Amino acid sequence: MTTTDNAVPPVLSPGGVPPRTSRARGRASKRHRFLTGKGLTYAVLAIGALVWLLPFAWMVLGSFKTQREILVRPPTWWPKEFTADNFSTWFTQLDFGTFFTNSLVVAVITVLGNMVFCSMVGYALAKMEFAGKRYLFGAVMATLMVPTVATFVPLFVMVSKLGLANTYGALILPFLTQPLGVFLMRQFMMGIPDSLLEAARLDGASELRIFVRIVMPLCGPPLATLGILTFLSSWNNFLWPLVAAQSQDMYTLPVALSLYSTGQNATNYGLLLAGAVLIITPILLLFVFLQRYFIQGVATTGLK
């Protein structure tokens, strides 16, 4: 389950794949001509990759076209004249800075909250005995897959009553800790040898000290996975921010884009594509640089 702890993957294995097996497999496949030969395999992959990239390419190219060129039929492939107007509109006429800040603030606080709180409860579940432990873990497991759609109606009522509607509190609090994070941290911490903690306990260290000084420094890999998964889901989160943010100054990026795309700007594709580029680019850059953790997160937890 936890392959998270192979901390130094060499260049060959971006997916956190143990390099030895993959190289051995590569040799094996070369020998036995698995599938119907390398050429065909590469052809399938190359065509697939082109199809997969097409929407991204079309998005980026379209975002640099003028409104006039976007309406030209048949569509032009390469923009005849590059324009940055679509982007500057987001900054000057629409409040991109606010949407971006909202998305970022919500995501960063959510990530920090999950890292701290999920680790704490994960530590208790992994390394301590206490009354009700089984029920607590049972509740975590039982709610691992509860979707927002099952809770957003009463959540909205509650948030309204608490006077939190249309605040950062409403956007952040419901996601500040998540069962998936608890599960992830617990699973990893189970693997930390008890002897390490016992030694510290004998030296008279408090649990808090052990947690901060011994346990947390060992938790780099699962924290990276948790941080990235949480950032990703927060950045792309839609249903709850759509419900909770009621005025422009509280919109996150996806909410703003969705409302422009269904409102008066519904056919202003240059603007909408530029918006899509602005939302997707930061996360795509993050992905390219930290792909090991992204892919590892999925492979180890099996969850998005």
Added chain:
Amino acid sequence: MVAWGFALPFVLVFTVFMLVPLLSSFGMSFTDFAARDIRSPFSVNFVGLDQYTTLFTDPRFLKALSVTGIFVVVGIPITMALALLLAIALNNVIGRFSPLFRVIFYAPVVTSIVAVSVVWRYILQDDGLINSALSIVGIDGPNWLNDTTWALPSLIAMAVWRNTGTLMVIFIAGLQSIPTDVQEAAAMDGAGSWRRLRSITLPMLRPTMLLGAVLISVGYLQFFEEAFVMTQGGPLDSTLSAAYYTYEKFGFGQYGLASAASYVLFAIIAVISVVQFRLLRSQD
């Protein structure tokens, strides 16, 4: 005592923002709670199973369930087949390009569904990229998103594009856990590559595939953004998903009915999650 101290922040947030809403959603589904009742909660009446009766006699809700069902039942096998094909292909070509391919096929997974929905709406326009390409070979493509026949398949196509990467990564991990010596032994015995795929690889990958199917189906069952941005549930409710229906009833202020609808969806997801929990446990 110390342990509960560690658990406290989680327990607080979890109780207030997960447990309480989850239970009150259930409770609300038996009342006529509406938007106006936020101010005056004493006018809420217990109505028994009325909301559920309303739901299951509303042809639009039944339509939403069937649209969601089609989305799942058609989308899952396609996503899985493609992911399996890519995983096997990528598992076989270990070389300079393998990481690059992996990044490309995984990239859509990290994107905002709202953002890619906007892009796909643009591609699928009546005179958009797809139809322009089709017209070159003499085909007059449909107005994909405004056509009751083609709108749902279009959304499924986008979901496949966005989610194949997730399954691909899970399948690659599964493939790499199959011991090489089994494959080699079979090859010694003269089993061809197709035979080895069918008799060794696929059977040994079965648990992984089951897990993947469950994971993706939980996501597909909640599909919402695609319909919200690309079709608004139309044309003629042909892309009205269960989650979209719930959101719509919520928007109309019918909180009791929205809760009931969300609980029906949740019950379906819960059943599938239980299956997943069993699978995860048997894998550990």
